[in-house]
Amino acid sequence: MSKAKIIDLEEKIKKLTQEKKDLENKRNIEVANLISKVGINDIEDELLVGALVSMKESIVNKDKVIEVWLDAGRKFLKRKPKIIADNN
Numbered sequence: 001m002s003k004a005k006i007i008d009l010e011e012k013i014k015k016l017t018q019e020k021k022d023l024e025n026k027r028n029i030e031v032a033n034l035i036s037k038v039g040i041n042d043i044e045d046e047l048l049v050g051a052l053v054s055m056k057e058s059i060v061n062k063d064k065v066i067e068v069w070l071d072a073g074r075k076f077l078k079r080k081p082k083i084i085a086d087n088n
Contacts, residue, residue, distance in 0.1 A: 038076070 035041050040048065058065055 032041075035048075055069075057063075
C-alpha cells in the first residue's frame, strides 16, 4: 500500500472519528432535552441514575414493562411540542 493511500485512510479515520464524536455529543444534548421536557431535570442525580440503571436492567431482561414505557413515551412525545435547538 502506498504512503499516499495510508495518509488518505488515516485522514478518513480521523474525519469519521470526529463525526462519531459529534453525533454522540448531539445525542447527549437530545437526551438532556428529553429529561428537561419531562420535567425531571431538577431531581437528585442518584434518583435519575437509579431509574436509568433499572431501565437498562429491564431492557436487558426484555421485561414486559418496556412496552408500557414505549406506549407512554409515544403518547407523551405526540402531545408535547418538539424542542427546537437554538443554533446560536
